[in-house]
Amino acid sequence: MGLIGEFFNLILIDPLTNLFVFLGTTTGSAGIGVILLTIFIRTITYPLQRKQMHMMRVMSAMQPRLQEIKKKYKDPRRAQQEQMKLYKEAGVNPFGCFSGMLVQMPILIALYQTFTKALGESPESVIKLSGRLYPVEYLSSGLPLNAEFLWLHLGRPDPFALPVLVAMSTFVLQKMSMMPATDEKQRAQNSMMNLLMPLFFGWITLTLPSGLGLYYALSNIIGIIMQYVYVGRGPVNWRALVGLSDEPVLPRAMEMRQRHIDDISKIGRSEDGDEEEEAGEDDGGSGNGAKRKPRAPQPSGSRREVNRRRYAGGRRRGRR
Amino acid sequence: MLFDRAQAMFHVKQRRAPALLAGIFLLGLLLMGCTRGTGPHGWAAPFETDDFLVVATGKGHIDGLEGSDLDKAWRFPNDWEISEKAARKLTAIYTTPVSTTDAQGRDVVFIGDYNGYLYAFRPGDAGEGTTKPKAASLKLNGPVIGGIAFDSSTDTLYVSSGSRIFSVRAADMANRISNSDDTVKYAQLFETGGAIWSAPVYASGKVYFGSLDGNVYAVDGVTGNELWHYDSGHPVVSVTLLGGVLITSGFENQVVALDPASGTEKWTLETANWVWTHAAGDANDVYLADFDGNLYDVNLATGSVRWQFDVGHGTIRAGPILASGTIVVGTDSGWLIGVDTAGSSKRWEKEIGTSVQADLVAGAGSSVLIAPNGCVTPEGQTEKLYYTSVDARTGELETASGVC
Numbered sequence: 001m002g003l004i005g006e007f008f009n010l011i012l013i014d015p016l017t018n019l020f021v022f023l024g025t026t027t028g029s030a031g032i033g034v035i036l037l038t039i040f041i042r043t044i045t046y047p048l049q050r051k052q053m054h055m056m057r058v059m060s061a062m063q064p065r066l067q068e069i070k071k072k073y074k075d076p077r078r079a080q081q082e083q084m085k086l087y088k089e090a091g092v093n094p095f096g097c098f099s100g101m102l103v104q105m106p107i108l109i110a111l112y113q114t115f116t117k118a119l120g121e122s123p124e125s126v127i128k129l130s131g132r133l134y135p136v137e138y139l140s141s142g143l144p145l146n147a148e149f150l151w152l153h154l155g156r157p158d159p160f161a162l163p164v165l166v167a168m169s170t171f172v173l174q175k176m177s178m179m180p181a182t183d184e185k186q187r188a189q190n191s192m193m194n195l196l197m198p199l200f201f202g203w204i205t206l207t208l209p210s211g212l213g214l215y216y217a218l219s220n221i222i223g224i225i226m227q228y229v230y231v232g233r234g235p236v237n238w239r240a241l242v243g244l245s246d247e248p249v250l251p252r253a254m255e256m257r258q259r260h261i262d263d264i265s266k267i268g269r270s271e272d273g274d275e276e277e278e279a280g281e282d283d284g285g286s287g288n289g290a291k292r293k294p295r296a297p298q299p300s301g302s303r304r305e306v307n308r309r310r311y312a313g314g315r316r317r318g319r320r
Numbered sequence: 321m322l323f324d325r326a327q328a329m330f331h332v333k334q335r336r337a338p339a340l341l342a343g344i345f346l347l348g349l350l351l352m353g354c355t356r357g358t359g360p361h362g363w364a365a366p367f368e369t370d371d372f373l374v375v376a377t378g379k380g381h382i383d384g385l386e387g388s389d390l391d392k393a394w395r396f397p398n399d400w401e402i403s404e405k406a407a408r409k410l411t412a413i414y415t416t417p418v419s420t421t422d423a424q425g426r427d428v429v430f431i432g433d434y435n436g437y438l439y440a441f442r443p444g445d446a447g448e449g450t451t452k453p454k455a456a457s458l459k460l461n462g463p464v465i466g467g468i469a470f471d472s473s474t475d476t477l478y479v480s481s482g483s484r485i486f487s488v489r490a491a492d493m494a495n496r497i498s499n500s501d502d503t504v505k506y507a508q509l510f511e512t513g514g515a516i517w518s519a520p521v522y523a524s525g526k527v528y529f530g531s532l533d534g535n536v537y538a539v540d541g542v543t544g545n546e547l548w549h550y551d552s553g554h555p556v557v558s559v560t561l562l563g564g565v566l567i568t569s570g571f572e573n574q575v576v577a578l579d580p581a582s583g584t585e586k587w588t589l590e591t592a593n594w595v596w597t598h599a600a601g602d603a604n605d606v607y608l609a610d611f612d613g614n615l616y617d618v619n620l621a622t623g624s625v626r627w628q629f630d631v632g633h634g635t636i637r638a639g640p641i642l643a644s645g646t647i648v649v650g651t652d653s654g655w656l657i658g659v660d661t662a663g664s665s666k667r668w669e670k671e672i673g674t675s676v677q678a679d680l681v682a683g684a685g686s687s688v689l690i691a692p693n694g695c696v697t698p699e700g701q702t703e704k705l706y707y708t709s710v711d712a713r714t715g716e717l718e719t720a721s722g723v724c
Contacts, residue, residue: 120359122360122361122412123363123517126571127596127611127635127637127652130593130594130611131635141554141571144532
């Protein structure tokens with residue numbers, strides 16, 4: 001654990017701490033430092049976040065096909081194999097949905113460390129901070145950082161406004177990211193997540209330095225803008241945003257989803273004959289294979305390649 | 321093949337997305353919990369009254385130890401009654417206690433706390449009668465980190481609080497112990513542009529202190545008028561008057577010596593890292609230590625380094641002390657080290673397992689009083705111990721009883 005901790009310090013906490021102190025020293029305000037740091041982190045993680053947004057949309061669009069496969073094959077192992085095949089052919093890595101989050105979590109933990117060290121008011125926190133600064137005189141010249149920003153002291157938790165802002169921005173971001181549920185179970189799950197996640201983040205903001213809350217709120221706001229731009233702007237369904245409608249908050253997202261569904265529905269259709277035969281075998285080998293239609297000759301692998309390129313390339317081709 | 325297997329594995333998990341999400345966030349919370357930030361703990365140096373050794377044995381309390389076994393006789397604030405509700409919980413004590421005697425000849429101890437209060441209590445009252453004895457409190461401007469200086473000729477306490485220095489009439493505080501409604505005469509003496517983390521020093525009617533605004537100040541002890549200030553260009557954390565020279569240091573790899581009469585610079589010393597220790601020594605030699613763990617012997621008159629010795633255990637915040645021909649040093653990493661006065665070798669070193677950030681104080685004979693951050697369980701033992709002193713000649717440790 002010690003070695004892992006030191007490695008974590010070396011590659012993430014120390015660089016972020018020094019960058020934050022540099023920004024806070026240069027601007028004379030830790031609050032502006034937090035804002036610049038948020039923009040910086042959002043910029044360098046943009047490719048991952050974009051990939052995550054794309055994967056989430058595609059995965060959502062794949063649900064009908066996945067359900068179809070599930071119904072078709074009674075053997076769970078076989079169904080899973082077919083689903084994997086579909087992922088592969090679509091060039092989708094389901095893990096991609098979580099890549100952004102997996103990157104965000106260590107950054108959040110590192111930022112927590114950064115803010116508690118750099119914004120701490122006690123002399124002990126300054127001693128700890130001094131041990132983390134690179135040997136550049138300029139960095140220590142601005143210490144202790146001016147942690148007062150608007151109504152906040154960034155080193156202390158904010159009891160009201162910031163947790164509310166974090167909860168609200170998390171709620172809006174989730175609403176904008178989520179697609180309408182395809183079944184009741186998913187709808188219930190979405191509703192639960194829509195409520196619990198903002199409450200959870202609002203609650204932890206109550207206990208953490210408000211610098212971290214400011215980062216999170218700002219990061220959410222940037223995420224909201226990114227979502228809006230990603231789906232191609234367009235109108236906003238305000239009724240859906242406040243929970244008065246089950247329609248998506250961004251109607252354009254539905255158009256995008258339909259395009260994905262159309263594209264995905266074409267994948268593997270050429271092999272339907274095979275699928276039917278295999279399904280028949282699964283059902284007990286009733287000899288349906290004998291009735292199958294002769295398959296039209298296909299340019300081997302070319303269609304898969306086209307599909308794979310289409311999805312692996314994100315919105316390059318899906319965009320109008 | 322491997323890819324397929326991994327995908328298949330993930331696919332199973334994907335259906336448990338909420339559980340996975342919850343797991344990730346719990347892990348995050350756990351890591352946050354494991355790596356808590358550094359809150360104030362305090363580093364009050366040990367202090368001796370006629371009857372007790374007064375030591376801040378932990379966060380937000382101080383203990384009175386008595387007898388040769390150093391038995392815990394009382395704990396403040398636990399064993400006292402404080403009338404003001406907001407003052408009852410202490411956060412972190414950085415100030416070395418100051419002691420006076422009241423009109424009846426009883427010892428009165430004053431301490432300040434990070435919570436912004438100044439306290440007065442009589443250690444002799446502990447254990448008397450069936451009810452808790454009373455203590456007095458006075459709300460000041462902000463965290464009391466720097467400390468308290470006392471001028472016995474005017475019975476005035478000088479207390480740093482937030483960015484201000486206050487003068488407080490000690491007798492009034494002592495009277496308030498018996499009657500919480502008694503008025504305490506106090507005044508804001510001076511306000512700086514930053515928090516004051518350096519203990520004020522009183523000498524010849526003047527109060528000297530440094531501020532995080534980068535200045536060292538000298539103000540009149542009665543009027544609060546500024547006599548001079550020295551702009552060091554970086555936050556000042558330590559001000560010590562030694563042999564007629566003000567030794568100052570802070571958030572910079574240098575120590576500056578000033579003339580207390582005029583505030584003019586006498587010499588500067590470049591160090592390897594920041595110096596927050598109070599200077600110790602005599603009219604010839606000043607002993608200082610830095611955050612890299614270097615100990616310096618500096619010529620007080622010229623500022624030239626006689627020797628520099630790497631103690632080898634990291635950050636030193638606690639002021640070193642010269643006792644029985646040995647310089648004793650305590651480190652943040654929990655080591656006590658005895659270095660010879662030639663700066664050539666260690667005489668002994670002991671790991672005590674908890675930070676030593678409070679200044680070391682000379683005790684009786686070759687004993688050096690220490691105030692580590694808390695109790696420890698030494699290797700091979702089951703009982704928790706609190707170390708109170710070390711023999712400067714041998715490194716032999718002494719413990720208190722009833723503290724842990």
